[in-house]
Amino acid sequence: MANEELHYLDLLEIGELVARRQISALELARHQIERMAKHRHLNAFITETLDLALQQAKVADAEIIAGHRRSVLHGVPIAVKDVFDLEGTPTTAGMPIRRNTLAVRDATAVRRLKDAGAVILGKLNLTEGVYAEHAALFGTPINPWNPDRWCGASSSGSAVAVAAGLAFAGLSSETGGSIRIPSSVNGVTGLKPTWGRVSRHGVFELAGNLDHVGPIARSASDAGALLAVVAGRDPADPTTSRNPGPRLLGPDQARLAGIRIGLDMRFAADGVDPEIVSALEQAIQVMRELGADLVPIAVPDTSKIIWDWFDVCAVQVAIAHEHTYPSQAQDYGRALADIIEKGRATNGMDYQRVIARREAFRGDFDALFDQVDLVISPGLAFSVPTSEAMSVWNEELISGIHRFTCPITMSGHPVISMPGGVHSDGHSIAIQLIGPFFSEESIIRAACAFQQATDYHRRHPLP
Numbered sequence: 001m002a003n004e005e006l007h008y009l010d011l012l013e014i015g016e017l018v019a020r021r022q023i024s025a026l027e028l029a030r031h032q033i034e035r036m037a038k039h040r041h042l043n044a045f046i047t048e049t050l051d052l053a054l055q056q057a058k059v060a061d062a063e064i065i066a067g068h069r070r071s072v073l074h075g076v077p078i079a080v081k082d083v084f085d086l087e088g089t090p091t092t093a094g095m096p097i098r099r100n101t102l103a104v105r106d107a108t109a110v111r112r113l114k115d116a117g118a119v120i121l122g123k124l125n126l127t128e129g130v131y132a133e134h135a136a137l138f139g140t141p142i143n144p145w146n147p148d149r150w151c152g153a154s155s156s157g158s159a160v161a162v163a164a165g166l167a168f169a170g171l172s173s174e175t176g177g178s179i180r181i182p183s184s185v186n187g188v189t190g191l192k193p194t195w196g197r198v199s200r201h202g203v204f205e206l207a208g209n210l211d212h213v214g215p216i217a218r219s220a221s222d223a224g225a226l227l228a229v230v231a232g233r234d235p236a237d238p239t240t241s242r243n244p245g246p247r248l249l250g251p252d253q254a255r256l257a258g259i260r261i262g263l264d265m266r267f268a269a270d271g272v273d274p275e276i277v278s279a280l281e282q283a284i285q286v287m288r289e290l291g292a293d294l295v296p297i298a299v300p301d302t303s304k305i306i307w308d309w310f311d312v313c314a315v316q317v318a319i320a321h322e323h324t325y326p327s328q329a330q331d332y333g334r335a336l337a338d339i340i341e342k343g344r345a346t347n348g349m350d351y352q353r354v355i356a357r358r359e360a361f362r363g364d365f366d367a368l369f370d371q372v373d374l375v376i377s378p379g380l381a382f383s384v385p386t387s388e389a390m391s392v393w394n395e396e397l398i399s400g401i402h403r404f405t406c407p408i409t410m411s412g413h414p415v416i417s418m419p420g421g422v423h424s425d426g427h428s429i430a431i432q433l434i435g436p437f438f439s440e441e442s443i444i445r446a447a448c449a450f451q452q453a454t455d456y457h458r459r460h461p462l463p
Contacts, residue, residue, distance in 0.1 A: 007035050007165035008460050011076055011222035014168060018075040019064060025075030029057035029119050032077040036121065036166050039462065042142045044161040046082045047089050048122040053077060056119045063117065072225050072248065074117030079167040081158050082123035083130055084110050085202035093204040094126040094154070096137040097324060097331045107202025108237065109171060109213055109230040116229045121167055125157030130175065130206040131317070132335040140387075143186060144461040145427055149384045152182030154206075158216045159186035164462050169217040169226050175206045176309055177405025179214050180417035180432070184379040187419050187428030189447070189457060190216045191223040194438045195412035196241040198227070199234035207316035208239075210309075210409050219457055220416060220447035224249055227440060246440040254448035257291030261433075262372035264299040271400075273382045279421025279429040280378055283450070287376075290449055295372050300364035302407040304357065306399060309406040310339070311346060311354045318343030362411045369436040374446060377404050379430025383423045404432060414440050416447050419456035428456065 006014065006028065017023050033050055060075035082092050085103035092098045106114065113120065125141050127134050132153055134140040141156045143149045144164040152159055158170035159182030172179050174192045183190030191214045198213035205211060215226035224246065231245035263284065269277045288294060318325075318340045325332060325340050332340070368375060381400035389397065408415050413434055420431030435443045451457050 006031055010219050011168040011217060012072055012225055015072045015074065015076045018060070019069050021064065025057040025060040025064070025119060026054065028075065029053050029077055032121060032166065039164055039166060042144060042160055042164055042166070043139045044125055044141050044157040044164065044166055045079070045122045046092055046125050046138050046157070049086065049089060049120055053119050053121050060117050060119065070115070070117035071229060073113065073229055075119060076168050077119045077121050078113065078169045078171065078226070079121045079124050079158070079161055080110060080113070080171040081126055081155055081173055083126065083173055083204040084171060086110055086120065086123060089123060091204055092138070093130055094128045094135055094138060096135050097328055099137065103202070105202065108199040108234045110202065112230045113171065124155070124161055124170055127154040127156065128333045129317070129321070129336040130154045130173065130178065130204060131339060133333050135333055143384070145187060148386055149427065150185055150387050150390045152185045154178040155182045155216060159183050159188055159190070162186070162188045162216050162218055165460065169215055169222055171226065171230065172214060172216045173203060174212045174214060174409060175210045176313065176409050177402060179212070179216060180379060180405050180415065180430070181401060183216055183417050184428070184430035185384040187459060187461070188216055188218055189220055189223050189416065189418040190214070191220070191227060191416045191440070191444070192409070192414060193227060193231065193440055194241070194414045196239050197414070197438065197440065198231050199237040199240050201234055201236040205320045207313045207320070210313060210316065212409065220418060220444050220451055221249065221251070223416070224440070224444035241438065243438045246444070249441065249444055249448065251448070251452070254445055254452055255291070256287050256446050256449040259292045259374060259446055260295050260372040261287060261292050262295050262297035262368055262375040264297050267299040267302070268377050271381060272378060275423050276378050276380070276382070276429050280376070280431055283420040283431050284376065286453055287450060290453060297368055297371060297375065299368070299375070300361055302403065305361050305410050306402050306406045308354045308357055309402070309410055310342070311351065312358060312410070314339050314343035315346050315351055316343070358410050361407070365407070365411045365413065366436065373435070373442065375434040377432045377434070379404055379417045379432050383425055383429070384427045408434055413437060414443055416443050418447055418451065419459070421456060422459070428459065
C-alpha cells in the first residue's frame with residue numbers, strides 16, 4: 001500500500017494493518033498529522049490534540065506488540081466534534097464565549113473511545129452552539145469537493161475531515177440532521193442511532209430530547225464499528241437505553257435478502273431534483289437484485305413536523321442557554337440568538353400542541369414497520385447548494401434541506417445516510433435507510449450489502 005493512499009483506507013482496513021503490525025500506530029498518527037497540516041485550509045478542526053495523539057499511538061503500539069488488542073479501533077486516528085468533553089481541552093461548541101472552557105473530564109463516549117485504544121487527533125469544527133451558522137472566530141470548513149459549495153451544518157468539520165482523509169471517522173451529534181446533512185454534502189456515510197442509544201453525558205446540549213450521538217465515517221461498516229464501541233447504558237445519563245448495544249458485524253453478515261424495503265414515491269419524489277429521484281430508483285434496483293423486496297407504503301405527512309421541529313428545538317435551546325442568554329446576548333451570533341428568542345417567546349399551550357403532534361407522528365411513523373423492515377428515501381431534495389445560496393434562507397431552501405432529516409429526529413428512529421449516486425454536478429447523491437427503534441444492526445447490515453455492491457462511497461475529493 002502506497003503511503004499516500006493510507007488516509008483513504010476504511011477504518012476497519014487500517015485497524016487490521018495496525019493489528020498485524022504492517023504499519024505502526026505511531027507511523028499512522030504521524031501520517032495523519034502531516035495530512036492535517038497539508039489541508040489545514042479546509043478548517044476542519046478547532047483544536048488539534050497532536051501530542052495526545054502521538055502519546056496514544058505509542059501506547060497502542062506497545063500494547064499490540066504485547067499481544068493486547070483492545071478493539072478494532074486500537075491505534076486508529078479519529079477525531080471528535082467539539083461538543084464532546086475531552087479532558088484538558090476546550091469544549092467550544094463553536095461558540096466564541098466558550099473558547100476557554102476547559103473540560104475537566106471526558107464525555108462518556110470519548111472515554112469509551114479511549115478505552116478502545118482509539119487515537120484522538122482533535123476537536124472538529126461546527127456551527128455556533130451546534131445550530132446553523134459558523135462563528136467568525138473559528139471560520140467555516142471548506143467542502144473538499146468544491147470550495148464554493150456548502151459544507152453542511154452542524155457537524156461540518158466532522159464530515160469534511162472524514163471526506164478529505166484527515167481522520168478515519170468522526171464522533172458526532174445530530175439534532176435535526178447534523179450528522180446526515182454534512183455527510184450528504186461531503187459524500188460520506190453518517191449514522192444517527194435511536195435516541196438514547198448513546199450517552200449524551202459530557203456532550204454540549206442543543207436540544208436534549210432531540211440530540212443524538214453517532215458516527216460519521218467512509219462506510220457503513222466503519223460507522224457500525226464506532227457505534228459498537230460508544231453505545232450502551234451509561235449511569236451518568238439516565239436517558240440511555242438498557243437495550244444491549246449493537247454488535248460489530250463481519251463482512252459476511254452484510255445482506256439484503258428477504259428484507260422488505262418500504263418506499264413512498266410521493267414522499268421521495270414530489271418536488272425533488274429528478275437526478276436524485278433517478279439515483280434513488282437505481283439504488284432500489286441494486287437492492288432488489290440483492291434480494292430485497294420493495295413494498296409501497298404511505299409515509300405520514302411531514303409538512304408540519306418539519307416546522308414543529310423548530311418549535312421543539314427553540315424551547316430546549318433557550319433552556320440550555322439560560323445561564324448565558326440574554327446576559328451575554330451581545331456575544332451570540334444572529335441565528336443562534338434568533339432560535340433562543342423564539343424559544344423564550346413560545347407559549348406553553350402552543351408548545352404542548354407541538355409535543356402532541358410530535359408524539360402522534362412518532363407513533364404513525366413507527367407503525368410503518370408493521371409492514372416493512374426498512375424505509376428508503378433520498379437524503380436531500382436537491383444537490384449540494386452553494387455557500388452563497390445558504391447565506392439567504394427561505395422556506396423552500398429550509399424545507400428541501402430538512403425534508404428527509406428533521407422528521408426522523410423528531411421520531412427518534414435510527415437512520416443511515418450514504419452515497420447512492422453521483423449528480424451531474426459531480427457531487428454525491430445521498431440515500432437513507434430508516435429502521436425501527438434500536439434496529440441499528442439491521443440498518444448497518446443492509447447498508448453494508450449495498451456498499452459491497454456499489455462504489456459510490458469510495459470516491460474521494462482530494463489526492
